[in-house]
Amino acid sequence: MKRIICFILSATIVFSCCVIISAAEDDTPVILVPGFVETVMGIDIDGENEEQLWPFTVPTVLGKIVSDSPTLMTLIAGLAFGKFDRLGARLGSDAEDVLHKLTCNPDGSSDYGIESFSQDPALCNVGYLARHKNGKYLAMADLAKSIAAKTDSGRTFVFCYNSQLDCLELASQLRSFVKSVKKYTGSKKVRLCSHSYGGQIIAAYFYRYLNDSDVEKAVMIYPALAGTDAIKHILEADADVPFDDILVFVENLLSLSTEAEKLLIKNYFHYIDEFASSGLAELAGMWRYWGSMYSLCSNEYYELLKKEFLDPVESAAIIKSNDIIHYDLIPNLRNTFKKCQAKGIDLSIISGSGMQECLGGDDNTDILLPTKLATGACCSKYGKHFSDGYKAQHSTCTDPKHSHVSPAMDIDASTAFLPENTWFVEGAFHGAYYNQEYSKNLIEKLILTDDIKDVYSDSDYPQFGYSDNVNMGIGFGFDKSRPGFLSSDDSEIVIKNLNNVTPIKILSVTASGLDIKFDAIKSVTVLPGKSVKIKYKGIIPKVKAKRTDITVKYVEGVSVNTLTRGFTVDNR
Ligand SMILES: [Zn+2]
Structure with missing residues (x-):
């Protein structure tokens, strides 16, 4: 009898300890690091004279256009004759008028005091933002709310930042933010979860501040780690839109499921190619001196765009920081991540694949970021695949027994930054990570539990999976x-x-x-x-x-x- 009691007692103690351990793990604060177009910025943000200028919202631009409706009506009439380029230019110039305050000086500075919402943890936690600000400044809102509901809304934070800045500057701000979140919550560590540009900011943070040992794990969703070729199209205002893919993108984003809805969108987007090119031309000037544009540019086009758009003297500050990014940070991503893992930091990458880039190009992408630049994996061109009998390159994963080649034979993840910790979701669109159960559940499992150690841990989440957006x-x-x-x-x-x-x-x-x-x-x-x-x-x-x-x-x-x-x- 005593033995049984002893057993029950010790089992209870062991179980309680487990509970305490898992509670402590769940208690670690989560910081969401949003993407380039997700964070709110403008003039006097959250003040009496707030002027929100970013993200670029349809209502702000439409407000301007409606005040100029006679011109707009003429332009819309032109649509019947396929003159979509004129509306594109008009929309673009209205947008430029609304957003001209976002244009920076050649050295990357701004004359308008552009700012983001506060980086004070007492204000930028999900609980406070939901209660007092009606969720207004809440980026990555669906994921943020879901994580907050499953953990503690007062310990789930959004890193609010100014998207004009390069990723090294933002990494320095993230460092201060991590320190203040630790102080505010009394926690020794934080967990980071990013989308898009946020992934590059996290990489820059690890590159610079790895010795801080403040981070327990980082989940990078569709990360812009090594940038994108799309920046070339944006700055040069040259878009060659693959119509079918952008259409599927919009359908996905809106989770359209009926044929009638799809038909409507199809007609509406018929002239999007001309629209994109002419609209971009008007907007390109605004982005020209944003340090972030050059951080987000792929290495392949960095020198070209630097030469084309930046003066070596006037824009020396933008060039100095971005040269470090392109000549040291990005080429060393593998090393940096390896050092993180050696320090016990749990890293995961989730990437979309299987689509053509929305502004043209022949890479395999998540519609915006080339999968090879987001993950380091070797990829075949869009719509192509490796030949039968293809042997993995094994440049990063050197275990010959591992298979890291996708079933569609278009991705070889044995060359990836993190071959054992990168998940590919075919058909998952860059901005739409939350309206598909598959990605959503994987993201939450990675950030909130320690159940998944690598791509072999859970047969429901193998290295290569498929988007289950209803639109598929x-x-x-x-x-x-x-x-x-x-x-x-x-x-x-x-x-x-x-x-x-x-x-x-x-x-x-x-x-x-x-x-x-x-x-x-x-x-x-x-x-x-x-x-x-x-x-x-x-x-x-x-x-x-x-x-x-x-x-x-x-x-x-x-x-x-x-x-x-x-x-x-x-x-x-
Ligand atoms: Zn491997």
């Missing part, structure tokens, strides 16, 4: 293999209707280059959120690393859609 229509995979793979163990394909409103009907399933036939399935209706299993006949060849395209044709409402996805035959 369907998702599919084979019954036994891991997502994206196919082997002799499988006997059927599982197709899920991601739509939450409309039932779908599967018309056909085909596999390119494989001698397999899927059962006749014409009558199968799949209800919203449900799945169907379809058997196939034929032999999967005894090969490894062979790519096949699986195409599913289905009816949704009145429209016939197809989704093709690259799979790897992996018969070991």
